[in-house]
Amino acid sequence: MAANPARPIRLPPADLSSHVLPRTRQIARSWYRIHLSVHSAIHFSLVTTHRFSHPDCPHKFLYVAIDPQTCLWERFGDLMFDGGHVLPKTQWDDASISAIEVPPLHLCDLANAHTRGALMVDLTALMNDDISVPQQWGLEIQNHPSQVPAIKFKSRFTGSACLALLDRAAPPTQLIETSLGPLSSYDPALKWLAKNKISLV
Secondary structure, eight states: OOOOOOOOOOOOOTTGGGGGOOOOOOOOOEEEEETTTTTTTTOOEEEEEESOOOOOOOOOOEEEESSSHHHHHHHHHHHHTTTTTOOHHHHTTTTEEEEEEEEOEEEETSSSSSHHHHTTTOHHHHHSTTTTHHHHHHHHHHHHHHHOEEEEEEEETTTTTTEETTTTTTTGGGGGEEEEGGGGGGHHHHHHHHTTTOOOO
């Protein structure tokens, strides 16, 4: 029996900068972020294990999720699956969750089928196991002349919305952080542990 053909991996076209990059208005709202308790939630960085954070990106990112559950999955999902429903207690105890109020933005919405169609990219590329594929998209979108302030995308765990904010257009002065407390005493986080039968060791 012949092997099934592999799906094509859709990288950004060489002339992406000459294409119109659709921009979608994102209303002002609160997003959520899990972070080390000793640091502010508003911290832009370029961590090359993150989905759109290509090492050559000229700007740093701040990743946030639309709700606490998605935030928990994005932060601990891989670690929990790799550990067989077990998480390191020290990492849990050292983390807090905060709400971040983000102003209105006209961003690149990769969660939107129209935007993906215009860019000729599918979810297979944006959620590819080879992290270099979505990172290449992150780099080219950052470098596009439209200078979008953020990328909106779907969580691969929950399918819910996340944002990758860029430091060029969402500086800390435009963001308002509200601490919701450490995960060890945050009720929705404790319910998430119980619901998913996760142990801390």
